[in-house]
Amino acid sequence: MNKQNKVAHPYIPNTVPQVQAEMLREIGAQTLDELFDGIPEELHYKKVMNIPKALSEYELRRYMEGILEKNINTKEYLNFLGAGCWNHYVPAVCDEVNQRAEFLTAYAGDPYEDHGRYQALFEYQSLMAELVDMDVVNVPTFDWAQAAATSIRMSSRITGRKEVLLPKTISPDRLKVIKNYCSPDIECILVDYEEDSGQINLKDLEEKLSANTAAVYFENPSYLGFVETQGKKISKLAKSYEAITIVGVDPSSLGVLAPPSQYGADIVCGDLQPLGMHMNFGGGQSGFIATHDDLKIVQEYPSRLFGIAPTVVEGEYGFGDVLYDRTSFAKREKGKESVGTQTALWGITAGVYLSLLGPNGMYELGKSIMQKSQYAMGRLGNIPNVVASRFESTNFKEFVVDFTHTGRTVKEINKFLLDNGIFGGKDLSEEFPELGQCSLFCITEIHSKEDIDRLVSTIQQCLDSIRNEERNGVHAKN
């Protein structure tokens, strides 16, 4: 097909040949190729890229939906996976707001084009501040891991120290992000946990605390689902060494669990994903950082912080960047870490979620998660040789189930569950080999009694099948 007959591409209006000719004439060029004269001849790519030819919208839809059809989602299979990404209900209003073209396609406008975006993010900061009981919240960063890593770097700058203490029960993947982000100048030192309860070993913590400690970081609930109840003691110990206390939280717990400010946190961080974001195969993660309104802390944020201010007209709210000169936008390598595109739309969505739930909704959310997960733990723990939970502590949403004494590996059990339309818990046997055959299960407000009962009876069947095999003298393969 010659150029004259080429059909204009729907995404590119000026593929119309007559328009191109007119524009070329206007700028005094003969051909499109001429526009690339600034690129040396030897760097011109002469081949045609090996990329399939264009699809029409219908063809594209059919092709893409065909690929997506190969996925099996958590509506089709019953899901008990959590481990940092949680299956909560997403209210329809959250989707409606974040799919609005105004928000979806906005980017970096000033308050004069994007007043609504500024207000929505200021409100997100404000709503989140109430939930975590802190005065300052940032425009969101990438995820919990990044929020924790930045909190650690902030602590290091505030204290001038280069060590951070973290619990051994931290998510290994989160630790990988933190370690890479903090290297080469900040050392991550892990603190032991109590074997029976999972709680931080205070003796080990005290031994590792020193005048080099910038911060003590711990989580509530922990990666392994239990509530760390020694918050006050930990922050007191940290303070005795003039170190900063950072607490990572799952915000869905904060309707019922005490906010970390009440047990001494200087910095609170965590993930917004449970507050209105679909799991999106991990693409719903979004990190927050919250602190007190203290100049020496506020000036260490790398993130944007939107503030409220009057305009020249009485009765209008205006917004803008607080201490913009902190940021790498203003100061390049002399700014605090770096800032750029992160997860602002999820911040707006979390604001919508908190507005919908309100204080009572957040309490009921926490309460129903506690009830349902306790029920699940009780039922699973009643299966012979199964221990639920592995740790003698209070749990929120997630808990460790120990299958070590069942004669089956977590891998085998998960395979059986998968064959029966269930995504079982996260296999911990590689991440925490000292726990044996343990699995991390997640129960949220979306799980019904029937769902939990089905999980329990399927695991029971799985374990019965091995007993039957043994009885019949058949040895399970693998």
Added chain:
Amino acid sequence: MQKINRDHKVRNYHQAKWDEPIIFELHNSGERGITLPQVEEEIVNHVGDGVSAIPVEMVRRKAPKLPEISQNRVLRHYLRLSQETLGAAFNVEIGQGTCTMKYSPKINEAFASSPKMTELHPLQDVSTVQGMLEVMYKLDLCMREISGMDYFSFQPGSGTQSLFTMASIVRAYHEENGEGEQRDEIITTSFSHPSAAATAAVKGYKIITLQPDEDGFPDLEELKAVVSERTAGFVVANPEDTGIYNHRIKEFTKIVHEAGGICYYDQANANGLLGITRAKEAGFDMCFFNLHKTFSTPHACGGPATGALGVLNKLKEFLPGPIVENQDDQYILNDKLKHSIGKVRSFQGVPQTVLRAYAWVRALGAEGLKDVAQIAVLNNNYLYHKILTIRGASAPYIKGKRLEQVRYSWEQLTKETGVTTDDVSRRMADFAHHYWSSHHPFIVPEPFTLEPTESYSKADLDEYIASLTQISNEAYANPEIVKNAPHNSTIHRVDEQDYFENPDKWAITWRMYLKKTKKTQEINS
């Protein structure tokens, strides 16, 4: 009825203004926005209220002071705020240079919001996510064609995070070769993006910034003078934000390689290069593309997003894991990379962005991708030609053609009228346009950076040009109208300095605003 007169291209516009209170002011005790699933009686019978299990020191004593609002009112509030936001879908969004604000095709939202995407847990067994892994794998193959790189990771969540990942790989690479301590400098250029320098500094590097020569090219002699056995890497955008392609780029990368450094390419400005020229041939070891810029996925008020990171084979083992591979016709996640830097983001990054970007590539094909580059550059040169006819505007550096964007200057306008680029920015809002000045520091005086992309028609560009022309005319005839802008926006000029720099007055949250206002009132009374 008379037709709307569009001969005068400047738009007769006023942004929505709803006088919408802060959400806390909508509180009405007892109202609910949503209720939660019931907890079955049998469960309650088994476990009671659940919360009694919480140790006393961990009980939340005071409920969070969140507002109580009915669903309809919450929705209305946020819809009104959305109307007070000028999304790229609504305007001729060419004023945010370097950010490639192109059309985000609507069909791709259908894929991104499909439950087959949204309802996937990242730790599901790989046999149940073959579709998503196929998308990631196939987009990787396309990116290899576009860049010449050997392998892509989609884990980084933005260009900034991708630059950080590359700086991390540079460090790991030299440490592996026993040169980690010795190589402590990274070289960049002043027209590369701020994140290039900032992220390398986070990884502990000393930053050396090359200045432009009189034509706007990074200074080759300066590079020769600073490169040494201490050079760990060289990071550069090309074209830089001036839209000028550094024609000696191969010499730059050669000099850095000869000194033992790694060359990594900030391809945030790649929109004029697709199918035209590639990172590999220019001598780069790594590059990244913003899927939310060049590959059309929506900017989402600033993320979620993806900075797709490509490397040559020699650096593959340093990538953050896991990576997607194809083994016996099955897609797998390989987390056994020998020198992996670890991770930079949870799970597999932002897969819904990868999904949209793949759909965009398939809607264009090889030929369409090249059309993107050619038309983006045509549009830019047309715009460039026209802007230079506006009184008070100029484009520093070489006079020849530019690629996909240009950094302009209002230096003359400011000198002659007192109207600054910030004033122009606010006035553009009156005509439904977004206009951005530039990254700091302002090397070009009173700068503005326009990038028209391939998405806008000649008529669209003419409208933007007409608005700038009118503002220039106003600046010479009646500068106050520009200085006092905006007039047609949701709000008027913000009282900036004191409220954003003074700790006694700034309010980053509503509770802080209430506390500080109360304090001021007490002092005053």
